Amino acid sequence: MGKLSRIAWLYIGAVIAAAAIAIARGPFTGIQWDIVVALGLLLVACESSATLLNSRSLAWSANSIASLAAVILIGPVGAALVACFTLLGIRRGPSLPQRLFNTAMFALSAYLAGRAFLLFGGHVGIPEASSFPAIIAPFAGAAVVHVIVNFSLLRGVLWLTREPGTPAGRVGLDFKLLLTDLGYGAFGVLIAALWSVLGPFTPVLVLIPVFVARWAVAQFAAQQRAYEATVSALCQAVETKDFYTRGHSERVSRGSVLIAKEIGMRAERVEAIRYAGMLHDVGKLGVPTSVLQKNGSLTDDEYAAIQLHPMRGLDIVREIGFLDEALAGIMHHHERIDGRGYPMGLAGDEIPEFARVLAVADAFDAMTSNRSYRGARPVPEAVSELRKWAGTQFDPAFVDAFVTAIEREGWRGSEAAPPGSDHSVVTEFLVGGDGLAAANGVVTANSNGVANGNGVANGNGVAAANGSTAGDLGDPGPLRAIESLRRQ
Amino acid sequence: MTARRYEQRGFPRHALDSGQSLLVIFAGLLVIASVAQTAVVGVRDMHAAVAFGALIAFGELLRLNLPGDREAAPIATAGALAYALLLRIGDNPARHSPQQVIAVAAIGMIIGALPHLAVGRPARLSAMSGRLLAVACVAWVFRPLANASMIGSQWWSELPVMLSLVILAWLVEAVIAALIRTDALRARFGVALLDELRVQLPVGAAVGASALLIAFAAEVMGLAAVAVFAAPLLVTQVALRRYTGIRATYLQTVRALARVTEIGGYVEPGHSARVSRLAVAIGRELGMPEPALLELEYAALMHDIGQLSLRDPIPGGATVLVVREEQRRIAEYGAEVIQQARVLDSVADIVRRQSDPCRPADRGQEPPLSSRIIRAANAFDDLVGSSVEPSRAAAAVQRLRLDTAAEYDPQVVEALSKLLGRHSLFGP
Numbered sequence: 048m049g050k051l052s053r054i055a056w057l058y059i060g061a062v063i064a065a066a067a068i069a070i071a072r073g074p075f076t077g078i079q080w081d082i083v084v085a086l087g088l089l090l091v092a093c094e095s096s097a098t099l100l101n102s103r104s105l106a107w108s109a110n111s112i113a114s115l116a117a118v119i120l121i122g123p124v125g126a127a128l129v130a131c132f133t134l135l136g137i138r139r140g141p142s143l144p145q146r147l148f149n150t151a152m153f154a155l156s157a158y159l160a161g162r163a164f165l166l167f168g169g170h171v172g173i174p175e176a177s178s179f180p181a182i183i184a185p186f187a188g189a190a191v192v193h194v195i196v197n198f199s200l201l202r203g204v205l206w207l208t209r210e211p212g213t214p215a216g217r218v219g220l221d222f223k224l225l226l227t228d229l230g231y232g233a234f235g236v237l238i239a240a241l242w243s244v245l246g247p248f249t250p251v252l253v254l255i256p257v258f259v260a261r262w263a264v265a266q267f268a269a270q271q272r273a274y275e276a277t278v279s280a281l282c283q284a285v286e287t288k289d290f291y292t293r294g295h296s297e298r299v300s301r302g303s304v305l306i307a308k309e310i311g312m313r314a315e316r317v318e319a320i321r322y323a324g325m326l327h328d329v330g331k332l333g334v335p336t337s338v339l340q341k342n343g344s345l346t347d348d349e350y351a352a353i354q355l356h357p358m359r360g361l362d363i364v365r366e367i368g369f370l371d372e373a374l375a376g377i378m379h380h381h382e383r384i385d386g387r388g389y390p391m392g393l394a395g396d397e398i399p400e401f402a403r404v405l406a407v408a409d410a411f412d413a414m415t416s417n418r419s420y421r422g423a424r425p426v427p428e429a430v431s432e433l434r435k436w437a438g439t440q441f442d443p444a445f446v447d448a449f450v451t452a453i454e455r456e457g458w459r460g461s462e463a464a465p466p467g468s469d470h471s472v473v474t475e476f477l478v479g480g481d482g483l484a485a486a487n488g489v490v491t492a493n494s495n496g497v498a499n500g501n502g503v504a505n506g507n508g509v510a511a512a513n514g515s516t517a518g519d520l521g522d523p524g525p526l527r528a529i530e531s532l533r534r535q
Numbered sequence: 536m537t538a539r540r541y542e543q544r545g546f547p548r549h550a551l552d553s554g555q556s557l558l559v560i561f562a563g564l565l566v567i568a569s570v571a572q573t574a575v576v577g578v579r580d581m582h583a584a585v586a587f588g589a590l591i592a593f594g595e596l597l598r599l600n601l602p603g604d605r606e607a608a609p610i611a612t613a614g615a616l617a618y619a620l621l622l623r624i625g626d627n628p629a630r631h632s633p634q635q636v637i638a639v640a641a642i643g644m645i646i647g648a649l650p651h652l653a654v655g656r657p658a659r660l661s662a663m664s665g666r667l668l669a670v671a672c673v674a675w676v677f678r679p680l681a682n683a684s685m686i687g688s689q690w691w692s693e694l695p696v697m698l699s700l701v702i703l704a705w706l707v708e709a710v711i712a713a714l715i716r717t718d719a720l721r722a723r724f725g726v727a728l729l730d731e732l733r734v735q736l737p738v739g740a741a742v743g744a745s746a747l748l749i750a751f752a753a754e755v756m757g758l759a760a761v762a763v764f765a766a767p768l769l770v771t772q773v774a775l776r777r778y779t780g781i782r783a784t785y786l787q788t789v790r791a792l793a794r795v796t797e798i799g800g801y802v803e804p805g806h807s808a809r810v811s812r813l814a815v816a817i818g819r820e821l822g823m824p825e826p827a828l829l830e831l832e833y834a835a836l837m838h839d840i841g842q843l844s845l846r847d848p849i850p851g852g853a854t855v856l857v858v859r860e861e862q863r864r865i866a867e868y869g870a871e872v873i874q875q876a877r878v879l880d881s882v883a884d885i886v887r888r889q890s891d892p893c894r895p896a897d898r899g900q901e902p903p904l905s906s907r908i909i910r911a912a913n914a915f916d917d918l919v920g921s922s923v924e925p926s927r928a929a930a931a932v933q934r935l936r937l938d939t940a941a942e943y944d945p946q947v948v949e950a951l952s953k954l955l956g957r958h959s960l961f962g963p
Contacts, residue, residue, distance in 0.1 A: 174755065175755070176625050176626070176754070176755050176757065179756045179757070179759060180756075180759060230766075230770065231770075233766065234766070236763075237748070237752070237763060237766070237767070240756055240763075241751055241755065244752075244754050244755055245690045246690065248690065248694070252744045252747055252751075253744075253748065255740050255741060255743075255744035256744055256768050256771045257770065257771075259737045259738070259740055259741040259771050259774075259775075260774040260775075263737070263771065263775045263777070264774045264778070267774065267777045267781055270778065270781045270785060271781050272878070273878035274785045274788065276875075276876040276877055277788070277789065277876040277878065278788060280873065280875035280876035281789075281837075281872070283872070283875060284795075284840055285795055329795055332795050332799040332843075359798055363792065363794050363795060365791070366787060366791040367784065367787050367788045
């Protein structure tokens with residue numbers, strides 16, 4: 048935390064002070080302390096089972112259930128007191144300042160939610176049958192205020208502690224996150240409603256389904272990681288026979304994801320293109336090794352065999368249900384905008400979007416990797432090649448998106464990429480909002496942009512790719528489709 | 536072998552055999568009797584009946600598949616259980632009969648199943664019957680007690696009774712499901728029951744808790760509780776659906792990618808799929824629990840992945856014909872590939888040991904059961920291939936039997952032979 052700016056410290060201090068003042072002002076009369084303790088313990092349970100959202104140590108927990116139940120049962124000050132139990136959460140993650148901030152943030156959110164509840168005409172106390180449905184509207188107001196205050200405070204601290212260069216819009220919170228939190232908060236009214244019947248046993252019953260859901264989400268995340276790791280391992284197995292294409296699938300996958308994110312694809316489509324990238328070349332396994340490794344020029348038959356590889360790939364992955372759009376991408380990733388690609392010779396917009404994205408990432412990685420017949424080209428040179436062939440071979444929009452993305456985030460070329468190291472699993476479900484941005488100076492290692500060195504720049508440049516290898520099939524482009532197939 | 540046939544491996548979805556038909560007929564008669572009785576006596580508290588019926592229909596509409604191709608409808612079950620356990624709605628005591636509970640639950644379930652039918656997803660009658668019977672048990676025990684006001688009026692007297700009944704419902708459903716599976720898959724009942732209980736535990740806990748919540752909340756909130764307290768379960772269900780979705784995708788993907796060896800010409804088309812199907816059938820025959828079966832299936836699908844390290848494919852891909860050292864190298868390489876995923880270490884181990892003979896002369900420890908199963912299944916498939924001729928299968932088993940002294944596990948070969956005798960695994 049030592050790296051935080053002074054403004055960030057001021058901000059955190061102000062939030063803590065505001066929470067302290069809100070609680071200190073009271074009043075404490077009429078607060079049932081047994082309810083404070085019962086809900087406090089509930090909150091500790093929620094907090095202790097917080098889910099990490101992403102690598103920036105943003106975590107989500109179902110705290111708002113307890114806070115919002117307290118809003119109804121014991122009012123704003125009581126709710127703020129319950130929220131203070133956040134400090135006791137048994138979690139390894141957050142440092143003391145982070146805990147203090149989280150606690151203050153929740154206390155303040157709960158207090159203001161309580162005020163809103165009163166403002167909208169709610170009555171504090173254990174609800175009776177007659178309280179319904181009149182209680183719903185003020186409670187909904189309170190829940191909305193709770194989530195808005197919580198998110199605003201959180202957004203503030205994330206923005207103040209963001210990594211240098213992060214665009215303001217990308218601090219890791221989104222609307223879906225807000226809705227999820229609101230949904231969980233709604234459970235607060237359930238706890239409050241049942242208090243008159245079940246007493247302190249209520250939270251236990253309400254929490255069981257919630258915890259089962261959390262368990263399922265954790266299982267989901269674990270399965271997804273396992274899934275990704277397995278797909279990646281199998282793809283590597285396909286690549287093993289050839290030193291030169293090692294890690295290619297992994298990098299094409301990463302490059303495609305960069306483009307997809309840059310052009311604002313939905314999360315599910317980004318996920319699908321990640322797998323499309325990984326799997327785009329599985330079909331090469333169906334091409335006889337003798338053809339792949341041939342040094343001279345290819346006969347018509349051999350070229351035909353190579354042109355079949357996207358279809359072979361399709362054969363393999365067709366049975367994977369979720370991949371619908373990815374299938375089209377895999378099948379058409381060697382099409383060209385001018386219609387001179389294969390296997391179908393589609394042109395322009397006829398080529399599926401995924402395929403146009405994959406084509407850019409595929410060609411770029413092929414250029415920046417070593418091949419038996421030439422060394423890797425430096426990134427800037429590959430970029431200018433991409434630009435040169437934009438409009439004939441590539442979709443210019445995706446070339447632009449790719450270049451923008453790697454200028455910002457850098458490109459890990461073939462040397463620097465340990466396979467399978469990039470487990471940025473997109474788990475849209477795990478959203479919600481507490482936590483404090485890590486901001487521990489985790490500046491991405493490759494923020495030096497395009498200039499990062501896989502400095503195996505060889506002298507022969509463009510000529511190498513264009514040279515007299517089997518890759519030269521009479522196509523005008525230096526980045527011909529065949530480029531990514533290797534030869535020795 | 537077509538993809539469709541492969542998808543349906545292991546669970547004859549649309550065919551009901553004797554045990555299942557019995558169950559469905561019994562449930563059907565029960566429903567008819569209950570509906571008739573309720574119609575004669577008249578529905579008590581129509582509003583509640585409609586509200587709960589609607590919740591049950593909604594839940595049935597949102598049914599989901601749990602791991603292992605199990606159908607569940609958590610919200611419908613919770614709604615039906617809550618209706619069975621209802622004590623008061625607001626200040627009015629609930630006095631509906633057990634028959635009314637069954638009638639409402641059945642009608643709700645049928646209405647909820649209709650949209651599925653409309654889009655061509657047939658109802659799995661046996662699973663629905665199981666869910667209905669579990670609810671019926673609870674209603675039969677609890678309704679008479681409640682209607683005679685024999686349950687206290689404080690939560691500490693009500694809760695234990697209701698809690699134990701919810702657990703009873705969970706057990707009944709698990710036992711019925713296990714019986715169905717025993718019947719359909721020829722699994723062992725004890726193993727099937729444990730599998731069932733394990734898979735159903737999280738869902739069962741969430742369903743039970745929600746049922747209690749709805750039943751209690753009706754006292755405070757009236758019928759609004761029905762909608763409001765189904766919400767936590769809805770969240771649970773969304774999460775479960777995603778979890779089971781990714782699990783299914785995972786399996787599909789491994790199945791698909793296991794075919795790279797076929798596309799590459801290393802093994803005969805369909806080999807991995809056939810070996811895995813056979814291996815799982817043998818494993819089930821030998822009483823392996825479900826998590827072990829899943830690992831076995833993964834290992835069997837990927838058992839030949841090590842052949843990718845060969846420069847030239849073995850003719851026909853039949854590893855049974857190559858020398859021991861070569862087999863071992865392929866297995867070792869395959870295990871390395873799988874180990875790279877870092878999440879399938881036990882699968883990697885199974886693949887690594889698949890080439891070891893059952894009674895190893897050099898290595899002391901005998902390979903894990905899964906490895907022995909894959910070894911036998913692989914050898915069998917290498918010898919028989921996609922042939923459907925029974926005589927060829929018999930000859931292959933005979934050959935494996937001759938080798939059982941050292942090469943193949945006699946227990947596994949016997950299970951294989953029993954399987955072949957019982958039903959044609961490779962039928963058209």
